[in-house]
Amino acid sequence: MTQNIYDNDAFFSGYSQLPRSVEGLDGAPEWPALRAMLPAMRGLKVVDLGCGFGWFCRWAREAGAASVLGLDVSENMLTRARATLPDPAIVYERADLDRLSLPAGSFDLVYSSLTLHYLENLKALFAAAHRALVPGGHLVFSAEHPIYTAPSHPGWSKDKTWPLDRYLEEGPRSTDWLAKGVIKQHRTIGTYLNLVLEAGFTLTHLEEWGPTDAQIAAHPEWATERQRPPFLLVSARR
């Protein structure tokens, strides 16, 4: 089973104070770009892989989704999600996403935000997602960009460049982010996309996300993110 760092008290405490935890989707700078890749939500049956505090689940319902299943491995996050604005059409369940099992042909949208880079078995996850979708159903996900996860020392150099190495060396990376020894799985863009294609999906869009000019005007400190993209956004259809 993948490391469940969100149930580490120090990590959870730090994570709970991030803008995206306090402000929800509006605190996630990549959200407008990811939202633009989503289908019209009205009437859709949705599953959110790595739902966290449930911000996306609640947004999906407000946008007209018929039902939302939010899955997460973290009891900490599910407890808080369940306590926020209860809605009978949103169900939160604990799940090990490395052993994902979903009923066949039951969803119109499989969504996942910044979760897949923690998982070890994406081949099985994309196969389960494909099986769970109706024909024509949508897969939309974000993950940390491989340029971001690859390096031995992922931090800016003195000359303001990003010291890339180990890009083609896929596998676990241990980083100290909010807590010591957080384990992420580094994969290339090629691996992400080929796994999606081999599961039977058709790729519809790929975005290597960086802040827009307007976002940099509002947050000048984000400008460095354009030197190397922090996130990968992908959409595909069954």
Place this chain on the structure above:
Amino acid sequence: MTQNIYDNDAFFSGYSQLPRSVEGLDGAPEWPALRAMLPAMRGLKVVDLGCGFGWFCRWAREAGAASVLGLDVSENMLTRARATLPDPAIVYERADLDRLSLPAGSFDLVYSSLTLHYLENLKALFAAAHRALVPGGHLVFSAEHPIYTAPSHPGWSKDKTWPLDRYLEEGPRSTDWLAKGVIKQHRTIGTYLNLVLEAGFTLTHLEEWGPTDAQIAAHPEWATERQRPPFLLVSARR
């Protein structure tokens, strides 16, 4: 029109001495991976965008292609291609690939090796390629990887890392490679793939190429290429 650096004498002289120029496809370390992405060649009508000395055109014929059209902007390269093993089923023509025009539905395979990163107008090129292919036809190309083309100073740092910056800043890059002021167009992987998809293609495979273990055993000096991939290989179908 795109800079025609291959008709610069100093550049052409240097280029002519590279292993891939002297040894042909066997001197190009990414060739086995690119070849694996090609369809069975027997009976195919093929066009090669940026055919250079014609190594691929001749290989395609040996592999059974019915006919091959080799296009290149460089008179230097076409002259040498035409002088090598003339074959009535191979036609070499001069073309500005930024204004590519091909007859509709006339090819089974559009191929391009390490050429697209010189071009300014890929949207028009992919549209022309799509129109030129029969339904189900194949597009297979390689280009310099965006991680390779992005940096202000594309060379290894003292600590053996690749100093990535400007990744999301698309546009021309001037580098000194074989001659001063060689102009390449930097684009992200997202831009390459979205242009392919928007032209109407279905993506079938993406490879961020680095040398295999066997290749590194034979050429230990290539090991650094696994720190950051030098080439992007893409296949798609109409």
